[in-house]
Amino acid sequence: MEGHVAGIYVPSRGSGDWRCLLADPEKHWRLGYSAVSLAESWEAAKGLPNEIGQLLSSFGSPSELLLALPEHKVPLPGSHRGHSQNDLFALIRVGDQTLAAMVEGKVDESFDKPLGEWLINASTGKRERLNFICDLLGLRQPLPHTIRYQLLHRTVSAIIEAKRFKTDMAAMFVHSFSVKRSWFADFAEFVSLFGVDAEPDRLVCVRPEHTPPLYLGWATGARAGVGATGS
Template identity: 40%
Template sequence: MFPSEGPENWGELLIKKKEQFKTGYSAKALAYCWEDQNGFPPDVKLAFLESKDGLFENFELLLVIPEYKVSLPGGSSASQNDIFILAKGKSQQKKEQLIAIAVEGKVNEDFGRTIGKRLGGEASSGLRKRIEFLLETPRLERLSDTDISGLRYQLLHRIASVILLAKKFTAPNAVVLVHSFNERDKGFIDYENFVSLFGLKAIKNRIIGPVTINKIDLYFGWVRGD
């Protein structure tokens, strides 16, 4: 890990820089959106404030790490968060608390295959072990096989990784934040269906929640970036 000297440095952390770090892709959009900010980008900050949750009234960004990897069982590759953020929230009603945030950037990319398609055919034992772990971590084992098969694997990944990060940094709060740069909000329906499983209604440009998972207050957010 090294201090960033500009948005182009973010590309050095990608496995396939030439393919992934170019105009029209989320990695570059996130780098140029977040690098030049003194804190949260305005659209992201507004989404937190619009949630009207006291935790975010006076929140502060402490640390930003792009392409942050979280090890998960059942495979050689880690869950790679586009951005990991450690923030601090405080309000008149609540004591100062840490907030772990996993940012998933999107331009024209979708959330990948569903769990059902990932497990279809000859799925490896490693993949099955990982999915079992992911489902156990967010406490989704109560869902039927039909419900689970339609979940987007990438969103499940992001929940598990941010819960683990919250525990690692002793943060009682966690946020899965989708930062979209697509004018048509591509992927929003998948996001909407996913959060509905937690009894939440998806709202664009708003942080929703929390739901308590493994003693962590988990929030979700969809923000359309400029």
């Protein structure tokens, strides 16, 4: 697996700066869809959006956004393009601890392909990548073919970066802007792999014995152009 490429980052001047980082800036940047909604929400909050703060309130300590990196790539083994391009990586202080969180923005988009479809005619590289992910997440194969692959590699990205930044905790949040909570059932099925039940707008620890401990959460925000999510 290739390592990270060192980068120099400059402060964002607004949500428009997020657009150029997308894999396809023309296709993915549309009002009412996840990329715009996520960017507008986090930019407007000037820190943590309220719904993310509510997730973290279960720790019982104040939380503070230290760093946020849109479209953050985390290398994974298995191919020359083997990386997870996460919608947002957030480094967060919670009381006297730090949390490395991957944030996946959603409106009505799915979590990409189910594992059964992703594994059709799977290359050796794909198999290697899935083995790596399952080992790091502590999941036993075979996994149900209905599990969404995107949730697997987004979550393992959080653990990789938590280890790299030496944070106390790791987390993957789905930041949803769907009033119908579209695709929550898929998220809940993924969480159930760890023997835990998922609830909207509640943070759950799925691997308390892990180093670092792993948390998963679903936060519900307002879609861009519909209402504010932060202050």
